[in-house]
Amino acid sequence: MSLPAGAVTVPLPGGARAVLAEEVPVALVFDGVTQAVMMASPVDLxxxxxxxxxxxxxxxxxxxxxxxxxxxxPQGIELRGWLAAPAGQRFAARRRAMAGPVGCGLCGLDSLAAVLRPLPRAPRGGGAK
Incomplete structure (x- = not known):
């Protein structure tokens, strides 16, 4: 079986193997403005x-x-698109931040730099009280 670029196989209990697709952060940028950052397989971009x-x-x-x-x-992929004047004007007038209620946690970020931001350290001693 041939795998798409970036895909890997991982062992499962019982000797079976599963194919995992590669996913990377992808920023969708229109007319120089980031509209969304999502996780996606880096094919057919x-x-x-x-x-x-x-x-x-x-x-x-x-x-x-x-x-x-x-x-x-290094942080992911920027997909940059340039819109024709009428579409670009509509985009500028209605630009909004996209927020996803669940998922990978990237929706709503406005740049690839925000993807790899430093994370706070967990307090010593474990979970919430």
């Missing part, structure tokens, strides 16, 4: 950017996404 823009109503047609760029960084 151009389709991911286009699909996100269409389903979020940022563009009505693929022609409104003028160009795109995939920028790999």
């Amino acid at each position: 151009e389709d991911f950017l286009l699909g996100f823009a269409l389903t979020e109503g940022m563009i009505a047609d693929r022609a409104e996404l003028l160009r795109h760029e995939v920028v790999r960084q």
